[in-house]
Amino acid sequence: MAEVxxxxxKKRLDRGIKARADTIFAIASYREILYLILPRAxxxxxxxxxxxxxxxYWGKVLVYACIYGLLALSWDFLASCGLFSLGxxxxxxxxxxxxxxxxxxxxxxxxxxxxxxxxxGGVISAALLSPVIRLRGxxxxxxxxxxxxxxxxxxxxxGLLGGTHGLSALKPFPKGWxxxxxxxxxxxxxxxxxxxxxxxxxxxxxxxxxxxxxxVMSAAINIYWRKIQALFVAGAVGSFAGAFMTHHYQxxxxxxxxxxxxxxxxxxxxxxxPGTFAGAALGSMILVPLSEALRxxxxxxxxxxxxxxxLSVIALPEGIFHYIERKYHQFERLVRVG
Amino acid sequence: xxxxxxxxxxxxxxxxxxxxxMLDVSFSLRQGEFLGIIGPNGSGKTTLVNLITGFVKPNSxxxxxxGKDITGKMPYTIAGxxxxxxxxxxxxxxxxxxxxxxxxxxxxxxxxxxxxxxxGERDDVAVDLLDDMGFERDSFVPYKLAGSLPHGYLxxxxxxxxxxxxxxxxxxxxxxxxxxxSEVASTLPLIEKFHEEGLTIIMIExxxxxxxxxxxxxMVLNYGQKIAEGSPEEVMGTExxxxxxxxxxxxxx
Numbered sequence: 001m002a003e004v005x006x007x008x009x010k011k012r013l014d015r016g017i018k019a020r021a022d023t024i025f026a027i028a029s030y031r032e033i034l035y036l037i038l039p040r041a042x043x044x045x046x047x048x049x050x051x052x053x054x055x056x057y058w059g060k061v062l063v064y065a066c067i068y069g070l071l072a073l074s075w076d077f078l079a080s081c082g083l084f085s086l087g088x089x090x091x092x093x094x095x096x097x098x099x100x101x102x103x104x105x106x107x108x109x110x111x112x113x114x115x116x117x118x119x120x121g122g123v124i125s126a127a128l129l130s131p132v133i134r135l136r137g138x139x140x141x142x143x144x145x146x147x148x149x150x151x152x153x154x155x156x157x158x159g160l161l162g163g164t165h166g167l168s169a170l171k172p173f174p175k176g177w178x179x180x181x182x183x184x185x186x187x188x189x190x191x192x193x194x195x196x197x198x199x200x201x202x203x204x205x206x207x208x209x210x211x212x213x214x215x216v217m218s219a220a221i222n223i224y225w226r227k228i229q230a231l232f233v234a235g236a237v238g239s240f241a242g243a244f245m246t247h248h249y250q251x252x253x254x255x256x257x258x259x260x261x262x263x264x265x266x267x268x269x270x271x272x273x274p275g276t277f278a279g280a281a282l283g284s285m286i287l288v289p290l291s292e293a294l295r296x297x298x299x300x301x302x303x304x305x306x307x308x309x310x311l312s313v314i315a316l317p318e319g320i321f322h323y324i325e326r327k328y329h330q331f332e333r334l335v336r337v338g
Numbered sequence: 339x340x341x342x343x344x345x346x347x348x349x350x351x352x353x354x355x356x357x358x359x360m361l362d363v364s365f366s367l368r369q370g371e372f373l374g375i376i377g378p379n380g381s382g383k384t385t386l387v388n389l390i391t392g393f394v395k396p397n398s399x400x401x402x403x404x405g406k407d408i409t410g411k412m413p414y415t416i417a418g419x420x421x422x423x424x425x426x427x428x429x430x431x432x433x434x435x436x437x438x439x440x441x442x443x444x445x446x447x448x449x450x451x452x453x454x455x456x457x458g459e460r461d462d463v464a465v466d467l468l469d470d471m472g473f474e475r476d477s478f479v480p481y482k483l484a485g486s487l488p489h490g491y492l493x494x495x496x497x498x499x500x501x502x503x504x505x506x507x508x509x510x511x512x513x514x515x516x517x518x519x520s521e522v523a524s525t526l527p528l529i530e531k532f533h534e535e536g537l538t539i540i541m542i543e544x545x546x547x548x549x550x551x552x553x554x555x556x557m558v559l560n561y562g563q564k565i566a567e568g569s570p571e572e573v574m575g576t577e578x579x580x581x582x583x584x585x586x587x588x589x590x591x
Contacts, residue, residue: 201441201444201445201457201460202445204434204438204441204442204445205441205442205445207431207434208431208434208442211431211432211433212429212430212431214393214413214429215425215429215430215431215442215499216414216442217393217412217413217414217417218391218393218413218414218417218422218423218425218429218500219414219417219442219443219445219446219499219502219503220414220417220418220443220446220447220448220449220503221414221442221443221445221446222412222414222415223414
């Protein structure tokens with residue numbers, strides 16, 4: 001054993017690959033190519049092949065997890081420019097009701113309603129929240145928390161848009177698998193685009209706004225316009241999730257504004273590691289199936305769910321993804337010496 | 339009188355509750371001039387900078403820049419017109435590499451039309467700018483996290499961030515505070531160079547010796563009021579200034 005230790009030493013795998021900046025790679029062997037590609041390709045392959053192997057019940061859970069995943073990504077995007085939202089349900093509900101109303105009253109197919117709901121939801125979210133973008137931290141969170149409740153009560157008392165009964169018998173997706181792959185595809189596209197954008201110049205400005213908005217202002221950048229853009233993007237992603245949900249279940253009701261849709265994405269991002277998007281995605285892929293798996297336990301389900309959540313936050317306060325990422329960069333191999 | 343007026347301040351006043359931070363301050367600044375502003379602590383120097391750059395809105399008075407009234411405009415609008423500032427307490431993005439700090443001003447619409455505003459050019463221009471400020475481009479310094487740099491570098495990074503805007507008027511708010519003598523000695527020529535290239539500069543400073551070496555004119559503030567203005571020698575000879583800095587002589591009997 002001692003002989004082996006003498007002839008081998010440990011070497012960080014990413015040392016040779018990374019040159020000065022973390023966007024430039026110098027690849028020397030197929031092993032290094034695998035090291036770079038595998039962690040990026042594997043989740044995509046797994047997620048795309050899961051619907052083929054999962055029983056139909058867990059297939060539905062996967063779709064549900066993707067919807068929450070989109071909301072968590074939308075939350076993380078807003079948080080990256082310093083807007084901490086507790087109202088992801090608002091984005092979801094707006095999108096769900098736009099798609100629902102268009103489908104119910106005009107009988108339009110999802111091919112038309114989904115883009116309209118996505119863009120329209122983004123515009124409405126940005127417009128309604130633009131007066132409060134000057135608020136920071138908990139004040140912004142409070143306003144966003146109230147908005148979905150406001151809309152829920154408005155629909156309940158006025159009876160508009162189906163009132164308490166909701167709108168049902170809406171147009172479904174032409175094929176079951178089409179809907180499933182649509183949401184998985186968009187979830188992955190969102191994840192990769194967001195992860196890319198946040199390290200580009202555009203994302204740097206957003207992150208700088210979160211760190212120090214006065215310094216950004218003195219650099220001649222209109223921070224309020226940037227925040228409105230971020231609200232639009234986050235609103236559009238959330239609204240797409242809502243519009244998708246409407247057509248997938250062929251129903252839209254007041255439950256689209258439910259508190260769950262606001263809280264669970266935040267929990268997912270906190271568990272997975274905020275600020276990375278991959279963490280938010282990972283978190284929702286863990287939390288949603290976990291919550292379903294605990295369903296067999298009946299009444300104790302929520303209690304156990306909460307305990308797991310608390311324990312994981314205490315054990316890994318940085319988030320699962322930050323932990324994995326750190327370990328990934330510390331990945332070592334044995335190098336033969338002499 | 340050479341050059342035209344770039345900045346004109348007319349009877350600027352500001353009070354925070356009962357504290358009169360600025361009272362009827364007026365002055366004007368010619369294109370290419372180097373103005374020093376001095377005064378004891380709490381005399382309203384930083385408030386004046388905040389008033390000019392729009393971070394604080396005045397109660398009365400006007401700020402006229404290049405013939406345009408910019409009073410009460412948003413800070414980013416004013417910065418976009420070409421007034422760049424540094425902060426007394428450096429405000430940087432500590433978890434970004436030093437050169438990435440300059441990407442933020444390079445993304446602004448003001449710089450977009452100039453070199454370095456285009457996507458893909460920005461990193462190079464940022465490193466160029468830092469090189470000018472004494473961050474050797476071949477060392478690791480420009481690529482280190484801003485949070486891991488020593489204070490002197492942070493001050494110079496803040497200066498680089500202001501210069502990235504290609505300003506017409508540069509306001510330095512106590513750039514030298516907390517800097518070692520050697521750092522001051524290496525930074526001062528930079529500022530002199532900017533001035534020689536025609537940049538109009540307002541400099542607030544407590545280090546009078548260094549300040550007097552470079553400025554054309556000095557203005558002295560005390561309790562939010564202008565008490566003297568003129569060449570360094572004139573100003574320091576004024577009775578009010580001596581009183582403000584050294585106190586009054588009292589006969590003890």
